[in-house]
Amino acid sequence: MMQSSPLNFRRAVIWLGRLILGPVFIYAGYSKAFLPNSHFWPWFFLKFSLSTNIANFAFQVDAFKLLPPWGVQFVAHTLPFTEIVLGFLVLIGWQLRIFGTMLAAIMVGFSVVVTRAYLLHMNINCGCFATPQPINMEKVMEDAAMAVLAVLMAVFAMIEARKPHPWSAPSAAAPATMPATK
Amino acid sequence: MEVFSDFQCPACKSLYDATNRQLMDNYVNTGKVYLIHRDFPLPMHAHSRVAAQYSRAAAQIGKLEAVEEVLFQNQDKWEASGDVDGTVAKVLSPAEMTKVRALVKSGAVDASIAKDQALGNNTYRVSQTPTTIFHANGQTYPYAGVMSWDILKQFLDQLLGGK
Numbered sequence: 001m002m003q004s005s006p007l008n009f010r011r012a013v014i015w016l017g018r019l020i021l022g023p024v025f026i027y028a029g030y031s032k033a034f035l036p037n038s039h040f041w042p043w044f045f046l047k048f049s050l051s052t053n054i055a056n057f058a059f060q061v062d063a064f065k066l067l068p069p070w071g072v073q074f075v076a077h078t079l080p081f082t083e084i085v086l087g088f089l090v091l092i093g094w095q096l097r098i099f100g101t102m103l104a105a106i107m108v109g110f111s112v113v114v115t116r117a118y119l120l121h122m123n124i125n126c127g128c129f130a131t132p133q134p135i136n137m138e139k140v141m142e143d144a145a146m147a148v149l150a151v152l153m154a155v156f157a158m159i160e161a162r163k164p165h166p167w168s169a170p171s172a173a174a175p176a177t178m179p180a181t182k
Numbered sequence: 183m184e185v186f187s188d189f190q191c192p193a194c195k196s197l198y199d200a201t202n203r204q205l206m207d208n209y210v211n212t213g214k215v216y217l218i219h220r221d222f223p224l225p226m227h228a229h230s231r232v233a234a235q236y237s238r239a240a241a242q243i244g245k246l247e248a249v250e251e252v253l254f255q256n257q258d259k260w261e262a263s264g265d266v267d268g269t270v271a272k273v274l275s276p277a278e279m280t281k282v283r284a285l286v287k288s289g290a291v292d293a294s295i296a297k298d299q300a301l302g303n304n305t306y307r308v309s310q311t312p313t314t315i316f317h318a319n320g321q322t323y324p325y326a327g328v329m330s331w332d333i334l335k336q337f338l339d340q341l342l343g344g345k
Contacts, residue, residue, distance in 0.1 A: 036309075036326045044340040048325075048333060056327035059193055132310065 010156040014096070017153025021103060021146060022091025028129055029083030032057045035130035053130075054080070060127030064117055082106075096157040104150035111147040115140050184218045184315040186302045189234060190227035190261055194312045195254045197328045204331050206247075214342055219246070220298040222311050232266045232286075234295050239285035240270065240278075248273040316341065 037049040058076035089099040117135045126133040187194045209215035223230035233253050240249035252273045260269045271279050285291055302308035306324055316323040318341040
């Protein structure tokens with residue numbers, strides 16, 4: 001008889017991670033690239049809106065005083081779209097070991113950077129979403145919690161990938177469950 | 183273009199440094215763009231209201247550009263020391279400073295600053311500085327934040343070409 005997939009702790013964490021971190025990353029990337037300036041038609045408005053939103057985000061990245069100018073521009077131009085793509089891939093659970101690990105690495109990076117800014121008493125905007133968010137203990141704890149969830153999701157995805165799927169055919173060594181008929 | 187700005191805001195300084203000179207030379211002085219500076223001092227900046235008062239007073243004696251420039255160029259200094267008066271005095275003559283101080287002290291410029299803030303809060307829902315309101319072809323387009331000169335130039339050219 002086919003067994004239904006057991007919901008164990010690892011799988012619950014993986015689901016939780018996908019359902020929380022996926023949408024958060026998608027929204028974070030969307031808000032950086034497409035907010036607050038959201039005039040998108042005609043074409044030159046789209047270009048101007050995207051450019052000003054990314055310029056705003058670059059300003060926020062620069063405020064952390066961690067990267068040289070070229071690094072700031074690189075992060076500003078790539079991170080929003082990376083977040084959107086990674087968030088979507090993690091949400092649908094495709095190649096979770098790879099993309100979950102990438103998301104976890106980014107999330108840990110965010111947590112470290114925000115914690116550093118808090119410890120240095122930097123009075124700056126987090127830059128996480130379109131609306132200004134100060135860096136305070138609440139923000140530090142929030143990022144740390146998401147980083148922990150992301151890491152657990154990635155680790156558990158690797159562990160689960162090594163185990164046979166509960167719906168796969170039983171191995172030849174396993175005893176038969178039905179008695180042989182005479 | 184209406185630019186809602188706070189003299190103590192780093193992003194406003196960045197926008198000013200990146201775009202103001204070229205904007206004035208290529209678009210304002212040639213009559214293509216009408217630029218209006220709106221004071222929008224934010225409550226979290228301790229000295230921005232005083233800076234706005236001095237710049238508004240300087241505008242009344244025809245010295246807005248010089249004062250605007252010295253305030254933005256020395257933002258980090260007067261932000262730390264609070265010495266807006268000393269900063270402005272670098273670019274004005276003693277007679278001009280006397281007039282500016284009198285205007286600031288009398289409160290004559292406060293009403294116009296309050297009017298700008300009301301316009302920003304009530305009409306355009308300005309939530310951050312700098313916010314640039316573009317008026318073109320009968321339409322209004324608010325844009326929040328900094329922008330590079332190259333992108334702004336392209337945008338202005340497109341807007342102007344749409345007439």
